Amino acid sequence: MSYTAIILMFLLAQQSQLTDLPCSSCHTSDNWTPLASPLPFNHDQTLFPLRGRHTKAACIQCHGGTTVTERHRFSAAETECNSCHMDIHYSDFGEDCQRCHDTESWVMDNWWRKHDLTLFPLTGAHRLLPCGDCHGAQFSRITGNLTTDCYDCHTQTLAEVISTGDHTENTDCIFCHNTRAWSPVDMSHHDYLFPIYSGNHKGTWTSCEAECHIDPNDYSNFSCGLNGVCHEHNESQTNSEHDDVGNYVYESQACFNCHSSGGGGD
Amino acid sequence: MRARLVLTVIHQEVEVIKNSNIIWGFLFLFICAARGDTEPVTIRGRITYVTVDQIYTDLGSNAGVEIGDTLHVLRRQEEIGLIVVTNIARKSSVCSPLVPTDVFQLGDLVILEKILPSSASTEDVPETEQEKPATEIKIKPPRQITQSGNLTYRSTLSKFSSNRSDIRHIGTLQYGLTITRPIQIRVRIYGRTILPQNRFTFYQARVSVGERSNRLYLLAGRVFTAEMAGLGATDGFLLRTRMTSNTSIGILGGFQPEPGSLAFDTNIKKVGGYLHYQQKGKILQWEGSIAGVGQYAANKVDREFIYLRLLGRIGKRLRLALNQTIDLDRKDILSSRGLFESTSNQISLRYNPYKTIVLSTRYSSRRQVIHQVTQRVLPDSLFRDELRAGWYNSILFSHRRIGTFQLGLNIRGRESSLTESLMAVFQYHSSPTAKRYSYTFQTSYLDNLILRGIRGLVGVNRDFKMGSVYSEYEYYSYGFGKQIGKYTQHTITTGLFWRVYSKLQVSVNGEYSLDADANLFYLFLGATYRL
Incomplete structure (x- = not known):
């Protein structure tokens, strides 16, 4: 996105007016102080709704200043956590404290819930691991170079299975495994490559090797039913159906190139 | 009205000029005026009368007090409440308390701290007031040493169906010590211990001298600054100096910290500098900074980048933030990249069209950064959380x-x-x-x-x-x-x-x-x- 456009928009928007709050939002007609109780002003309508301990804080703790005028410039108050609170992590974990903490207390008593709101919810075996298994000793990898790629944590596991000679060097673990256990193999992600759990091929196969992956030692060698197992893909019928298709050849890779989603009309 | 206080000070200096060299006098005046916008002055007085809902003090307009000023009330060096000036005379003022009046007594000390403008001139003050000496003016904060922090203990028990269990007891200490006189010094430490090992480890420690608003501000220890966010924490120093009321510059130098302790790696050096500008008007408030940052290992470039940051607010409806990190790849180790490569960008906008509605949008993009010597891989220089x-x-x-x-x-x-x-x-x-x-x-x-x-x-x-x-x-x-x-x-x-x-x-x-x-x-x- 062009920064220039944003800055232009920013400058044009300067015509906006700052509307001060009416005095009655906080004060009574009897006297300036004490403030009205309960306060008529709804802080939830600002960019910083008050929750938890913030509801107990005195207004002046955030709306500071050396004069009454400055303290009444409410919109000047910062809304970032680190504008009031010291970040003991020195921003190593980012500036969004609410990812882990809440306004009730800095102590994290239900951190699991926070993880569920990330793109890597703790399911299956991951739910049962001590934090340090992924995040390192003393949480040195809360974020940093920690990614959602399986091999980022399972480097050793991958190296071990590759060394046996019975496993490919493919690092996309999720295409054959899930987060619950290494075995049994879970091919649920096959639909991202070729739909077999949905569409025309749902329920039409019995095992990986029986119909498609004719070479159990090389799963990249597949057949689109050209081995005679799938009756609708016999050569004469298929040739007849493709007599108007240029560069047509009766070959599995060519089938896949045009029919990657498994549909006849692709 | 604010100018009057400065001018009474200037007036005192005028008396000095009469008895010494005129040039030195002008120089002195200049220094006094320059100090005026940076040093808060403290005006001290006493409570002279207390009614059911009003407090009277001996501070008036001669002392530089204005209607609307808030005075701190102290007794035996402890603050007991705040009062706001509602009416004013030359030598006295009437104030409205912000706490019940029964806490106040005759003779309680009242203090007003103000930051005075630098644009004052003697023409602003009537002749009669120039001749009056100012009330006692001292730069003397009420407290000298304050402590803050917390001790935390937490114990967790995790029991899994596989009969595995994990029990942890962790204690943490966060402690701050602030000395306000003669200059403000703050010490912050943070540490934790995992029981029952009983080995306490300091994680963070730093000392600051001065405040960010001062002309000079120094941080030493494990330091971090938002103006150089992509660099992360550094064990070293950060020196910030304010050039004008709107402009400041900062320099940083140090080493790569070891996570989880106060140790650091002297083989990895970090240096950086930034320029920061801010403008805070009634409608438009914005600040921006540009930083140049370098990390070096084994006397070779590990990573160099430029970090740009812009934050703005228009009225109370619109808020904008822009961040960009541009990596410099001098040795073309990252073969697919050019000399200047934008490795992370973020733009966020918050709009508050009505009192009840807030619309937010944020776009973040980034590329993986590979350090050229240490080969450390960071998914991001700014947005450390890939998940966001x-x-x-x-x-x-x-x-x-x-x-x-x-x-x-x-x-x-x-x-x-x-x-x-x-x-x-x-x-x-x-x-x-x-x-x-x-x-x-x-x-x-x-x-x-x-x-x-x-x-x-x-x-x-x-x-x-x-x-x-x-x-x-x-x-x-x-x-x-x-x-x-x-x-x-x-x-x-x-x-x-x-x-x-x-x-x-x-x-x-x-x-x-x-x-x-x-x-x-x-x-x-x-x-x-x-x-």
Whole structure:
């Protein structure tokens, strides 16, 4: 996105007016102080709704200043956590404290819930691991170079299975495994490559090797039913159906190139 | 009116000029005027009379006090309340208390701290007032040493269905010491111990001299500055100096910290400098900075980058933030990249069209950064959390009585992934009822290469005078690939948060999670004591 456009928009928007709050939002007609109780002003309508301990804080703790005028410039108050609170992590974990903490207390008593709101919810075996298994000793990898790629944590596991000679060097673990256990193999992600759990091929196969992956030692060698197992893909019928298709050849890779989603009309 | 105080000071200096060299006198005047916009002055007086709802003091306009000023009231060096000037005469003022008047007594000390403008000139003050000597003016904050911080203890028990269990006891200390005289010095330390090893480890320590608003501000120890965010923490120093009221520069130097201790690696050096500018008008407020940062290992360039940052606010409706990191690849180690490569960008906008509605949008993009010598791989120089990259949109509706609704949507694409990640969240927090009950409902949908799932949560919270209790139930239904609902996970949580008294807080939380073939019990006990 062009920064220039944003800055232009920013400058044009300067015509906006700052509307001060009416005095009655906080004060009574009897006297300036004490403030009205309960306060008529709804802080939830600002960019910083008050929750938890913030509801107990005195207004002046955030709306500071050396004069009454400055303290009444409410919109000047910062809304970032680190504008009031010291970040003991020195921003190593980012500036969004609410990812882990809440306004009730800095102590994290239900951190699991926070993880569920990330793109890597703790399911299956991951739910049962001590934090340090992924995040390192003393949480040195809360974020940093920690990614959602399986091999980022399972480097050793991958190296071990590759060394046996019975496993490919493919690092996309999720295409054959899930987060619950290494075995049994879970091919649920096959639909991202070729739909077999949905569409025309749902329920039409019995095992990986029986119909498609004719070479159990090389799963990249597949057949689109050209081995005679799938009756609708016999050569004469298929040739007849493709007599108007240029560069047509009766070959599995060519089938896949045009029919990657498994549909006849692709 | 503010100018008068400065001018009374200047007037005193004029008397000095008469008896010495004129040039030195002008120089002295210049220095005094220059100091005026940087040094807060403290005006001291006494309470002279107390009524049911008004406080009288001996500070008047001659002392530089104005209507609307807030005075601190102290007794035996302890602040006992604040009063606001409502009427003023030359030698006295009438004030309205911000706390009940019965705490105030005749003779209590009143203090006004003000930062004086530098543009004052003698023409602004009537001749009669120039001739009057100022009331006692001293730069003397009321307190000399203050302490802050907290001691925290937490104990967790995790018990898994596989009969594995994990018990931890952790104590942390966060401590701050502030000395305000003759210059402000702050010391901050943070450490923790994992019991029963009884080995206390300091994680963070730093000392600051001065304040950010001062002409000179020094940080030493484990330092971090938002103007050079991509560099992370550094064990070294940060020196910031304010060139004008709007402009400041800073330099940083030091070494790569070791995580989890105060040790650092002297083989990895960090240096950087930045220029910061800010302007705060009534309608438009903005600040921006540009930083050049370098990290060097074995006397070779490990990484060099430029970091740009812009924050702006228009009125109270619109808020904008821009961040950009541009890496310099001098040796072309990253073969696919040019000399200047934008490695991370973020733009966020918040718009508040009505009092009850807040619209937010944020776009983050980034590329992986590889350090050229240490070969460290950072997914990002600015947005360290990979899980938050992408395009995020949110709409929030908040009503005092109805509660707060929020709908958020995050979309993220990766070059290496077959599918985009999509996460949608809807949540509702009710306003507390008359019986102090409040309710929470959350639901989210996640679809990425790892799994596809729906999550729902309902919770109830009951506030009481000294804390709160809550209970929640969470349901997670998920599957792998393009499946959904193949597995379910149920979690029940209940907890108590109790402020035993103002300095001591205790929290207890129990959680039971049940999956198709595993379950987990988790107990948390925590206590925080504020120093």
